[in-house]
Amino acid sequence: MEKEKDAIDAVVEWIRASHNTVVLTGAQLSEESGVPDFTSPSINPPISEFRGSREARASYWARMKELYPLLASAKPNAAHEALYRMEVLGYLNSLFTLTVDGLHQRAGSSFVMELLSTVLWIVCTQCGKGYDLSSIQDRLEKGEDVPACESCGGDLLKPEISFPGQPPPHWELREEWMKLRGCDLFMAVGANLDVQPASSLPSMSKEQGARLVIISQTETPADDFADAVIYGNPSDVLSFIVERLREGMEYS
Ligand SMILES: [Zn+2]
Numbered sequence: 133m134e135k136e137k138d139a140i141d142a143v144v145e146w147i148r149a150s151h152n153t154v155v156l157t158g159a160q161l162s163e164e165s166g167v168p169d170f171t172s173p174s175i176n177p178p179i180s181e182f183r184g185s186r187e188a189r190a191s192y193w194a195r196m197k198e199l200y201p202l203l204a205s206a207k208p209n210a211a212h213e214a215l216y217r218m219e220v221l222g223y224l225n226s227l228f229t230l231t232v233d234g235l236h237q238r239a240g241s242s243f244v245m246e247l248l249s250t251v252l253w254i255v256c257t258q259c260g261k262g263y264d265l266s267s268i269q270d271r272l273e274k275g276e277d278v279p280a281c282e283s284c285g286g287d288l289l290k291p292e293i294s295f296p297g298q299p300p301p302h303w304e305l306r307e308e309w310m311k312l313r314g315c316d317l318f319m320a321v322g323a324n325l326d327v328q329p330a331s332s333l334p335s336m337s338k339e340q341g342a343r344l345v346i347i348s349q350t351e352t353p354a355d356d357f358a359d360a361v362i363y364g365n366p367s368d369v370l371s372f373i374v375e376r377l378r379e380g381m382e383y384s
Pocket of ligand 1: 256284
């Protein structure tokens with residue numbers, strides 16, 4: 133614990149000194165809020181199967197219908213709130229997330245780059261019309277098994293997140309790379325960092341001369357070359373860091 137405290141002290145100083153802090157959050161934040169991993173192949177079928185089989189689409193929507201209440205009732209946790217407070221205090225310049233549940237926005241964060249897109253917005257892959265997941269859920273509850281598009285009549289609706297066999301959403305990635313330029317402190321929080329392309333962000337930030345901080349419950353592939361690694365619950369660690377940042381402001 134002494135070692136962790138030293139690391140936290142250092143991180144607080146780095147945040148204060150930074151001109152451009154980028155935070156990347158990951159699945160551990162969703163888990164703490166009780167949200168299932170909607171990017172998992174256990175929920176999402178391979179895209180070819182989804183496109184090719186009405187039965188596969190029906191079973192996908194049956195799973196979504198069952199999981200939806202967990203998503204709808206999930207609340208932002210202390211990690212989401214701490215990041216919102218960092219933004220308000222002026223200590224957070226960009227927030228990237230690998231989560232797809234919208235909890236950062238619900239905690240108040242205003243600029244959230246969802247690198248894997250979101251599960252809350254459903255798009256017709258044939259004509260592009262978009263739907264709130266809640267409206268699709270209403271239709272599933274009324275008995276539709278495969279929701280059809282109200283505009284073109286097709287039944288290939290899906291969230292924009294990648295299903296197995298689909299490339300990651302490129303547009304977001306370009307944005308992300310642009311914003312990483314000039315970043316001098318990169319913090320990966322609650323992200324397992326084991327899936328490309330997000331897993332290359334820590335090394336990219338190091339190559340650009342940024343300090344790298346990892347806050348995670350479990351080891352990550354980036355730990356070896358990070359400037360500080362804090363193993364712990366992201367909520368506890370971030371709350372503590374924000375508390376320290378606020379103290380510093382009162383004294384200055
Ligand atoms: Zn359509």
